[in-house]
Amino acid sequence: MIFPRIAFLDVDGTLIDSGEVIADSTIEAVQTARANGHLVYLCTGRASVEIYAKIRDIGFDGAISAGGGFAEIGDELVISRTMPEEAVARMVDFYDESGYDFYLQAFAELYPSPGVRGRFASYLQDDQARRGETRTDLESVTGEHEHPALKAFADVRPLSFTGIAKSVFLAGDLSAFDRVTAALSGDFHVITGTIPHMGKGSGEVTLGGVNKGSTILQLLDKLGLDASRAIGVGDSNNDIEMLQVCGVGIAMGNATDAVKAHADEVTTSVLDDGVWNAFRRHGLI
Template identity: 45%
Template sequence: MTGQRIVFIDVDGTILEHGSVIAPSTVTAIRTARAHGHLVYLCTGRSDGDLHPKVREIGVDGAITNGGAFITRGDDLVAAHPMPRADVGRLIAFFEGLGIQFFLQSHDGIFASPGVFALMSDFIRLRADRRAEDLHHLGLDGEDDLLDTLVTDAGERYRPVADADLDHIAKAVFVSAASDSVDRARRDLGDRFHVIPGSMPLPGGSNGEVARSGVNKGSAILEVLGLLGLPAADAVGIGDSWNDVEMFEVCGVSVAMGNADPELQARADRVTTGVLDDGVWNAFVELGLV
């Protein structure tokens, strides 16, 4: 590659592993690419208010958040596509009617249903164990008690659904003890919503993400490119999850992480190594960004 490029990079499973672990080479890759004149935008399903401080510290040119519903350029919010209030009400009724636990996401934060953390207790414990393994793999020191840290962190970051302003919700994430909840959501909500499998490695049940039809990472990338006057051919998309499909479709070059589902890897132009095995750095080197 020659000339300026713009990189759209996913967060979980691409920059971060298990919520907070970042390979040092990933930080170096992003900072070096920007120093060489390339633009880097986060492109994540997370809300802006839920971005990990370690990710913010890296430094980027902007961010697409909530799976494409919000776009920031620098510190400025330049586009917002929340769900109509009636659609949010329909989602809540669907989840509550089937006893499915869920999160609602706005630009600033996340709101949790009453029983979601009890349902996810095994996942939280598993994530703490894996974070400890990740830190050891990278030769880094971790917190003394990662499980307590995760539980405390969740209690501080997520507010009750009752506190949510339903006029500013952009996305929902659900967690279910039933294995067929993603299929059920697609059947019952597919007329107005885009439903995809979630990326939480739960020990059982199922999880998924729900957004407005037509609002996704790909649509947001096209909006950013229009604002900046850049062609899609100069865009690079890097990710690991099913909410990255539309990003892969619109970017001139798409890169799947080595830890991505093999079916998703098959949709990408290139496949790099895993998130903690210098995957971002290796991709940036191969593409001539660093």
């Protein structure tokens, strides 16, 4: 008899590499694990709208998005941990006063400040050399000639102060993270950026207590599963709480040293069969 496990997979640096390509073995691992009766969930800092169709089409049982702000079972939104309007206003006011670019994540919408698209476009341009080194036999999950993030970040419109679960602030100023932490950390959870190309001073902000790990525990309760049956796989700072609450926390081979320090074990890197090796080791495939 198979006693099902549940796996939570980060997206950037875990499911896909920084060039947004995915190893064939990763797709095979996810699909085989599910065929074997196990559950596989995405667990990402991306908003739901940033989980591109080619990622979802791999097949998952649900997703945690916006760094723990939302959780879906199948395509049903079952957990929403959004900020009070006054908290969003306070955060935005600070960004505006500091001159930082930022974007807000709702469940199905992004609200960028005017400079975000330019930052991302510059990254894509500067990254061409590295992308040329990315394995060309692997498929890109963006699936479009124009990167979908460029379209999303070009949609600058009045901000929403309702339904916001997370913000990402973008700055080249190394003191930006310290300044945001000093200004907001009393009520908010502030971590260093998991998208380093968007600026060395960048970071992510959720409400205090809202992170991937705490939302995993809420989701497991809804599913009637114990955390000891859970496997978390990630590579970035916003994955640390996930690795801590899951029965087995696995860091990718390309993870930061801080993430590896909180993991029970380390698998191989993202394009070196990291997810497949982790699933194989724990009997999901």
